[in-house]
Amino acid sequence: MPRNYVTIDGNEAAAYVAHKTNEVIAIYPITPSSPMGEWSDQWSSEGKPNIWGTVPTVVEMQSEAGA
Known part of the structure; x- marks a missing residue:
């Protein structure tokens, strides 16, 4: 099976890993990093x-300390 490669920036790569491996994603x-x-x-x-087959919950924090 051939592999498909794409070029992405660091923010999208971090978002991909966070989305795929977490239940809750805290963002500020x-x-x-927006x-x-x-x-x-x-x-x-x-x-x-x-x-795990669930959709992560995204929570926007009100300060940098919360994230």
Whole structure:
């Protein structure tokens, strides 16, 4: 079976790993990591499951200390 390769940036790679391996994703959108939270939120809202078959919950924290 041939493998498909794609080029992505670090934020999308981090979001992919977080989304696939967690039940809850705590985000605090601050530049330059804002896209990581946006990707995670988008995938959860689209209903994409993680490796356990559930859709992670994305929680936006109110301060950096919370995340």
